[in-house]
Amino acid sequence: MDRKTVQDRFGIIGESPGIHHVIDRVRQVARTDISVLIEGESGVGKELIAQAIHELSLRRHKALKVINTGAIPEGLIESELFGAEKGAYTGATERRRGLFEEADGGTIFLDEIGEMPQPTQVRLLRVLESGTFNRVGSTTIQRTDARVVAATNKNLGSEVTDGRFREDLYYRLSTVIIHIPPLRERKEDIRPIFDAFLYSSSQKYQSPRRVLSAAAYELLESYSWPGNVRELRNVADQVVVLHRGADVDADDIRPFLRGITANRPSTSIMRVNGETPTGSESSPELKVIYRALLEIRQDIQDLRKDVGQVFREHLPGSKPGPQYAEEVQVQRPALPMLPEPKTEKNLDGVAYEVEEEPEDEPLPTIEEAERKLIMKAMEKFGGNRKESAKALGISYRTLYRKLKELDEDPG
Numbered sequence: 001m002d003r004k005t006v007q008d009r010f011g012i013i014g015e016s017p018g019i020h021h022v023i024d025r026v027r028q029v030a031r032t033d034i035s036v037l038i039e040g041e042s043g044v045g046k047e048l049i050a051q052a053i054h055e056l057s058l059r060r061h062k063a064l065k066v067i068n069t070g071a072i073p074e075g076l077i078e079s080e081l082f083g084a085e086k087g088a089y090t091g092a093t094e095r096r097r098g099l100f101e102e103a104d105g106g107t108i109f110l111d112e113i114g115e116m117p118q119p120t121q122v123r124l125l126r127v128l129e130s131g132t133f134n135r136v137g138s139t140t141i142q143r144t145d146a147r148v149v150a151a152t153n154k155n156l157g158s159e160v161t162d163g164r165f166r167e168d169l170y171y172r173l174s175t176v177i178i179h180i181p182p183l184r185e186r187k188e189d190i191r192p193i194f195d196a197f198l199y200s201s202s203q204k205y206q207s208p209r210r211v212l213s214a215a216a217y218e219l220l221e222s223y224s225w226p227g228n229v230r231e232l233r234n235v236a237d238q239v240v241v242l243h244r245g246a247d248v249d250a251d252d253i254r255p256f257l258r259g260i261t262a263n264r265p266s267t268s269i270m271r272v273n274g275e276t277p278t279g280s281e282s283s284p285e286l287k288v289i290y291r292a293l294l295e296i297r298q299d300i301q302d303l304r305k306d307v308g309q310v311f312r313e314h315l316p317g318s319k320p321g322p323q324y325a326e327e328v329q330v331q332r333p334a335l336p337m338l339p340e341p342k343t344e345k346n347l348d349g350v351a352y353e354v355e356e357e358p359e360d361e362p363l364p365t366i367e368e369a370e371r372k373l374i375m376k377a378m379e380k381f382g383g384n385r386k387e388s389a390k391a392l393g394i395s396y397r398t399l400y401r402k403l404k405e406l407d408e409d410p411g
Helices: 003-010 017-029 046-055 074-082 118-130 156-161 167-173 187-204 214-222 228-242 250-256 284-314 322-331 366-380 385-392 396-405
Strands: 036-039 064-068 107-111 147-152 176-179 342-345 351-354
Touching (some): 017 176, 036 046, 046 147, 156 167, 187 214, 187 228
Parallel strands (some): 036 176
16 A cells, blocks of 8 residues: 555645655554554644554454553553453452453554553563563463554653653564654645645534635744644634634634744733723734733632632641631631731731741641641542542642552542
8 A cells, every 4th residue: 555545544644754754654564563652742643643553454353442541540550451350449340351352463552651650561561572461450361462552742762761661661662663743843734734624624514615815824834833733623623613704814813823923933822712901902912912911810819719728728727818818707707816916027018917836736747737638638529539639739640649658548
């Protein structure tokens, strides 16, 4: 199958040397069982290349199993990959087949492999070298004939140097490396890809065909596209759904890009619909900046309130500053009269109360305060780890690890 046929079959658009090299590599390795590592930034289409490798291989009549290893909690990823016996962990009410069993004879695509926990890396290395594994909670050896295709948006070489990724696994996975260049490095592909997305979106939403001016295409090609092809599709959808009229100029597209200026692109500010300051109707850029500043100010105010609430509810002996005085009066009952508190002034010269710690009451350790916060959050949300992690401002995986360190049942 030649290069053009492969591109037409899988919808891989582009005539840049970078894309031609990727397609040629896919054609070379597809009919072998060799492990492949696909490198590229987020949104460049790594999963599409993995699908092409599988569909062009001799395993195409078997299953292609896809798993994002960075999206699964550390305690569950091994059961997802290798399966688990009944009772192996809390909630395991029956025997479960893992993806390596289901992909036997086919292909398993491990996306975001750089996020895989190191204990799981050890078990994956064993599968790659011997084709054997055992389910979680079992000592029975299982065999699988699954081909592994992995992908990452990280530099795994640097991850190995920093000790976050096993060197032996890196060399086992990277027998063949396919690097997908970002969209900003193949500007000649932007126009045909965008036109294809415009056509697809027009058909999907039953909208009239859009025609871009030369200035509009020039704007698209000058933008850095941090989200790559995924962001390009997003902009095409917005043009079809939100723009009125068939003709599309650069000024029509500019609001849909993330903070682009007339001369060079930037990705620091998102366009926000809503109110604008009086007199700014003639300047779309000022509208974007004004709304972004309003949102930043609101986010800071919300953050200050959230931090104050955490201190009031969880830290022993804590007392809010004056900016929360009105809120405290509404939320808490009146307290009995106390001796005149000690006051200090902040950098703005505003006085605030400072509560002195009793000499006979020792301060809690960091571990004790952390445990109290975690247990308080778990109790408040009825043991819901997702909501507790969100309230504490930590990730689900971090909360899971903390519960294990505190000898609490993370399940």
